[in-house]
Amino acid sequence: MTESSMAGTFDDYVALSLESGVPPIDFLYRPIVDCDAGEVIALRAETVINSVILGRLGEVDYTGVCDERESGIALFAQSLHHALRAIERFRECAAPISFLSVRCPAEIAETPGVDLFGTVRDALREHRTVPPSALCIEFPPSLTEKHTDRARTALLDLKVLKVKTMIAGCGKEDFPISKLVTVPPDAVMLDESATAWAGSRDKPALFSALVSYLKSMGIESYAAGAAEKRRALRNSDCAGFLDSERAPLTQAEVLDLMQAETAV
DSSP: OOHHHHHHHHHHHHHHHHHHOOOSEEEEEEEEEOTTTOOEEEEEEEEEEEETTTEEEOHHHHHHHHTTSHHHHHHHHHHHHHHHHHHHHHTTSSSOOSEEEEEOOHHHHHSTTOOHHHHHHHHHHHTTTSOGGGEEEEEOGGGGTSOHHHHHHHHHHHHHTTOEEEEEEETSTTOOTTHHHHSOOSEEEEOHHHHTTTTOSSSTTHHHHHHHHHHHTTOEEEEEEOGGGGGGGTTSOOOEEEETTSOOBOHHHHHHHHHHHHHO
């Protein structure tokens, strides 16, 4: 394919994208609920890319490539500002959420010259009505795997801003829980494989022991898993549950859900 034909194809894709009326980026939300009553206590933002070529791409589809490029940093900055605007909107509900988490590539915290602290600080200054504690920066588990000194500094810097920090994927077989001593988040999102231990007949105390251990380190535990697992978490110190099988919601659907809950 010649350079001119490639340029023409690219222009065609751009034209199709503009004509479709579909936004290139969507922001959806996954509720984090109370383990006892199932009421929404927090939200996890999910950035979705609508590609004319590849269709709808969720985070699992693009993060492996995007995170390691400048596009990952730019996408995080865009998602951060959207999350802060969403928090402003959600806090208008009678029972506002405790926090909204937005995913941040581990590479942002690990790469010299990338100012994560400044990016978050400047975003908070633009959205002064948002309490910093209502924002949660969520990192993938790879944050604990390399450059731990930089990762530790990044998390401690965010604590200065009073922003909540979370590391996802905790409890997987290859996740070194001991690293959480070196890279101390405010919270973790337990992996589905760890949540599956809850209510297990073979190892009934294993899940509660993990949550208690994390609590002794000053770390809150949130669990991701299948819907039926929520009931098994009620007698643990787990702070909340994310139904990994539930389809993400639009902002309008979240607002309807919150209003329905407050009307009960």
